Amino acid sequence: MNRAIKSRLSTSEMNYFPDEVIEHIFDFIASHRDRNSISLVNKSWHKIERYSRHQVFIGNCYAISPERLIRRFPCLRSLTLKGKPHFADFNLVPHEWGGFLHPWIDALAKGRVGLEELRLKRMVVSDESLELLSRSFVSFKSLVLVSCDGFTTDGLASVAANCRHLRELDLQENEIDDHRGQWLNCFPDTCTTLVSLNFACLKGETNLAALERLVARSPNLKSLKVNRAVPLEALTRLMSCAPQLVDLGVGCYENEPEPESFAKLMAAIKKCTLLRSLSGFSEVAPVCLTAFYPICENLTSLNLSYAAELQGNHLIEFVQFCKRVQRLWILDSIGDKGLEIVASSCKELQELRVFPSDPHDEEDNNTAVTEVGLVAISAGCPKLHSILYFCKQMTNEALITVARNCPNFIRFRLCILEPNKPDPITSQSLDEGFGAIVQACKGLRRLSVSGLLTDKVFLYIGMYAEQLEMLSIAFAGDTDKGMLYVLNGCKKLRKLEIRDSPFGNAALLADVGKYETMRSLWMSSCEVTLGGCKRLARNAPWLNVEIINENESGRMERNEEDEREKVDRLYLYRTVVGTRRDAPPCVTIL
Amino acid sequence: MEGCPRSRETCPKLLDLIPQERKWYHNEEKNNSDQEKKLELRLAPPGGDEEDLSAMKKTNLDTRNNIKKEAEDKPIFNLSGNHFSPSNKTTYAPPHISHKRTAPGPVVGWPPVRSFRKNLASSSSSKLGNDQINKSGEGEKQVEPKRDGMFVKINMDSVPIGRKVDLNAYSTYEQLSFAVDKLFRGLLAAQRDASGGEGEEKPIIGLLNGKGEFTLTYEDNEGDKMLVGDVPWQMFVSSVKRLRVIKSSEISSALKFGCSKQEKMRN
Numbered sequence: 001m002n003r004a005i006k007s008r009l010s011t012s013e014m015n016y017f018p019d020e021v022i023e024h025i026f027d028f029i030a031s032h033r034d035r036n037s038i039s040l041v042n043k044s045w046h047k048i049e050r051y052s053r054h055q056v057f058i059g060n061c062y063a064i065s066p067e068r069l070i071r072r073f074p075c076l077r078s079l080t081l082k083g084k085p086h087f088a089d090f091n092l093v094p095h096e097w098g099g100f101l102h103p104w105i106d107a108l109a110k111g112r113v114g115l116e117e118l119r120l121k122r123m124v125v126s127d128e129s130l131e132l133l134s135r136s137f138v139s140f141k142s143l144v145l146v147s148c149d150g151f152t153t154d155g156l157a158s159v160a161a162n163c164r165h166l167r168e169l170d171l172q173e174n175e176i177d178d179h180r181g182q183w184l185n186c187f188p189d190t191c192t193t194l195v196s197l198n199f200a201c202l203k204g205e206t207n208l209a210a211l212e213r214l215v216a217r218s219p220n221l222k223s224l225k226v227n228r229a230v231p232l233e234a235l236t237r238l239m240s241c242a243p244q245l246v247d248l249g250v251g252c253y254e255n256e257p258e259p260e261s262f263a264k265l266m267a268a269i270k271k272c273t274l275l276r277s278l279s280g281f282s283e284v285a286p287v288c289l290t291a292f293y294p295i296c297e298n299l300t301s302l303n304l305s306y307a308a309e310l311q312g313n314h315l316i317e318f319v320q321f322c323k324r325v326q327r328l329w330i331l332d333s334i335g336d337k338g339l340e341i342v343a344s345s346c347k348e349l350q351e352l353r354v355f356p357s358d359p360h361d362e363e364d365n366n367t368a369v370t371e372v373g374l375v376a377i378s379a380g381c382p383k384l385h386s387i388l389y390f391c392k393q394m395t396n397e398a399l400i401t402v403a404r405n406c407p408n409f410i411r412f413r414l415c416i417l418e419p420n421k422p423d424p425i426t427s428q429s430l431d432e433g434f435g436a437i438v439q440a441c442k443g444l445r446r447l448s449v450s451g452l453l454t455d456k457v458f459l460y461i462g463m464y465a466e467q468l469e470m471l472s473i474a475f476a477g478d479t480d481k482g483m484l485y486v487l488n489g490c491k492k493l494r495k496l497e498i499r500d501s502p503f504g505n506a507a508l509l510a511d512v513g514k515y516e517t518m519r520s521l522w523m524s525s526c527e528v529t530l531g532g533c534k535r536l537a538r539n540a541p542w543l544n545v546e547i548i549n550e551n552e553s554g555r556m557e558r559n560e561e562d563e564r565e566k567v568d569r570l571y572l573y574r575t576v577v578g579t580r581r582d583a584p585p586c587v588t589i590l
Numbered sequence: 591m592e593g594c595p596r597s598r599e600t601c602p603k604l605l606d607l608i609p610q611e612r613k614w615y616h617n618e619e620k621n622n623s624d625q626e627k628k629l630e631l632r633l634a635p636p637g638g639d640e641e642d643l644s645a646m647k648k649t650n651l652d653t654r655n656n657i658k659k660e661a662e663d664k665p666i667f668n669l670s671g672n673h674f675s676p677s678n679k680t681t682y683a684p685p686h687i688s689h690k691r692t693a694p695g696p697v698v699g700w701p702p703v704r705s706f707r708k709n710l711a712s713s714s715s716s717k718l719g720n721d722q723i724n725k726s727g728e729g730e731k732q733v734e735p736k737r738d739g740m741f742v743k744i745n746m747d748s749v750p751i752g753r754k755v756d757l758n759a760y761s762t763y764e765q766l767s768f769a770v771d772k773l774f775r776g777l778l779a780a781q782r783d784a785s786g787g788e789g790e791e792k793p794i795i796g797l798l799n800g801k802g803e804f805t806l807t808y809e810d811n812e813g814d815k816m817l818v819g820d821v822p823w824q825m826f827v828s829s830v831k832r833l834r835v836i837k838s839s840e841i842s843s844a845l846k847f848g849c850s851k852q853e854k855m856r857n
Binding site for chain 2: 087089091092147173256305306355356359360390415417419465472474499500
């Protein structure tokens with residue numbers, strides 16, 4: 001909470017204010033953490049805060065029940081829900097594990113909540129839920145689905161048809177069954193309120209005529225991201241009737257376009273003077289990227305990470321002119337040389353993500369990036385604070401240099417493609433390199449480590465990473481000490497996810513109370529045993545301790561199991577509502 | 591929770607274990623004294639395994655120091671950061687390492703990228719037909735050969751103007767068929783409109799199965815007229831000289847002259 005406000009107003013003074021005044025003051029406090037703090041001050045504030053809270057963020061949908069949420073915050077308008085654990089993104093969580101949206105929509109509808117915004121991440125959404133949503137909330141304005149699955153374009157059709165005031169429909173990287181229907185046609189002719197439409201992840205065909213009509217009648221449309229099925233000519237027409245676009249995701253045009261079509265595209269692009277963000281390009285002839293040269297200097301956000309067809313030199317040619325870019329997502333085909341050019345051209349860069357173009361080294365080409373690119377970026381981009389970097393190797397010297405160049409990192413995620421890979425020059429572990437990072441970057445909130453690492457790196461993390469909230473560990477450490485250093489040292493740790501590391505029961509059980517201060521812990525292919533997990537569950541009834549089994553056939557029989565058996569996947573999280581009842585057979589909740 | 595006391599009590603065991611000669615930063619300067627102070631912090635693991643801890647740490651450090659010495663002795667290490675030769679340098683193996691760690695081969699969920707990103711590279715290379723070139727064992731591994739376009743003429747019955755199509759842009763007959771539709775649909779409609787018929791654009795389909803109004807044929811390098819679709823795509827591309835879209839009704843007249851290959855394609 002703002003210290004200035006705190007110091008000026010003492011609680012006793014504020015009690016003489018009428019509730020409306022206090023509520024008005026609370027309106028200025030948006031952060032949910034601050035609001036949580038306010039609500040703890042006294043009963044009166046708790047009550048006022050309850051009724052004035054419109055935005056709620058729930059990091060784990062099983063930490064609380066929808067009914068309790070609605071009881072506490074009846075005036076809820078915007079809800080964010082997260083479901084599956086992060087490693088579900090990498091196929092480590094069974095499909096049917098959980099995170100179902102339906103009970104939430106059901107409860108919100110029954111509670112007559114005036115829901116306007118819903119943001120979901122890694123939840124299982126069904127067409128029925130979407131239909132119920134579209135019918136239950138008359139003021140519904142914004143639906144953002146990230147990494148969700150379980151629904152089809154029929155569900156989208158309900159939303160399009162029934163949400164009269166829809167402003168935002170943003171589908172990011174979801175698994176959607178595309179029935180190739182006419183969901184775009186379902187937007188009524190009277191719908192003119194769209195501000196943001198993103199359906200890039202849909203795999204099927206798109207009714208181009210319906211899309212063009214929709215865009216033409218949406219004067220407030222600022223963000224449009226189309227899917228692969230939208231060809232170049234259609235894109236040209238869309239941009240021509242929406243020159244006010246700020247954010248554009250393009251479709252695919254694999255063949256070289258006819259010169260006339262290309263000229264028309266360039267003309268349309270030139271008119272989009274407000275365009276600041278560009279993405280898409282999943283299958284694109286390199287020349288099409290050049291059509292965007294007229295506006296590339298205006299871009300603040302550029303995502304070319306799906307453009308597997310663009311070779312390094314094409315990427316470099318384009319990116320070097322994007323002098324104002326702040327957020328850049330790119331493939332490693334840009335190479336170290338390309339990153340050096342980015343470093344010299346893009347001085348406003350704040351967030352960089354370099355994805356592997358060939359994750360399993362199938363093509364055996366040498367265009368992946370190394371420590372050279374990272375060092376160059378750190379030296380050239382003073383505003384850099386977030387990085388996700390997939391590379392084939394890293395050295396301690398490079399990491400130490402990066403730490404010195406960029407002490408402002410908030411997020412530092414390094415993924416060396418080969419597990420356990422040491423420093424190639426010195427053959428040592430990367431403990432020192434990562435140690436330098438955590439020591440220099442005092443504001444570091446998120447860290448992912450990789451390469452050859454011993455317990456020492458965790459000693460450093462525990463000692464220095466005071467602001468660390470999320471830590472991802474894979475193939476690292478030697479003994480339980482490693483995990484203990486982290487649990488003992490990182491006071492602000494909220495999420496810890498570990499895979500394939502030799503941490504066992506001693507580390508898991510050392511401080512059960514720590515898990516009450518964290519959102520969740522994930523451990524897979526580690527050394528924890530069933531016995532250890534059971535002991536934990538007994539000592540911490542306010543935790544849900546879930547064991548996810550390899551074979552999905554049946555729950556473990558209590559009599560037959562061997563307590564010394566290692567647990568394949570463990571996921572535990574704090575909760576106020578006890579064991580969930582929707583777990584599938586492959587999940588055992590202790 | 592015991593926590594991590596930030597008091598300045600010394601932890602002799604911990605300090606002893608971290609040898610003084612190891613540099614933290616390569617340009618160390620001011621940071622060293624801070625380093626030592628911070629290293630005094632105790633992070634006590636639970637239980638009384640302090641002895642085990644120190645023993646284990648000593649072993650680790652010895653091994654590590656040995657390797658470092660080796661590194662300095664042997665000038666073979668290429669400092670340009672190139673491919674690190676595994677050989678015997680990977681003997682650095684801490685005693686309590688779990689055998690799970692050294693898993694060779696593809697690991698589930700690794701590297702941590704979403705599934706659709708994993709498919710990007712393979713789908714793009716198959717589009718270009720590169721996989722057939724790269725893996726044919728010709729020795730030269732081209733990274734991304736964008737071949738020169740292979741443009742062949744294509745004519746359509748009743749349309750006076752011909753077009754050219756780049757066969758390298760496709761990898762299947764279906765893609766080619768789709769392209770033919772794109773190239774000629776407008777022209778065909780315009781032609782019909784000009785000759786007084788319906789000017790409406792109708793999709794040109796059924797080019798490959800004999801069921802459409804038109805059928806796709808080609809002339810090969812021996813001068814023979816052939817139906818498209820008999821042979822594998824690459825073989826077709828290597829022998830085609832020009833394409834022709836003929837009215838399906840004309841095929842029956844060709845049959846009268848006994849062309850057996852075409853007969854096979856009828857069904």
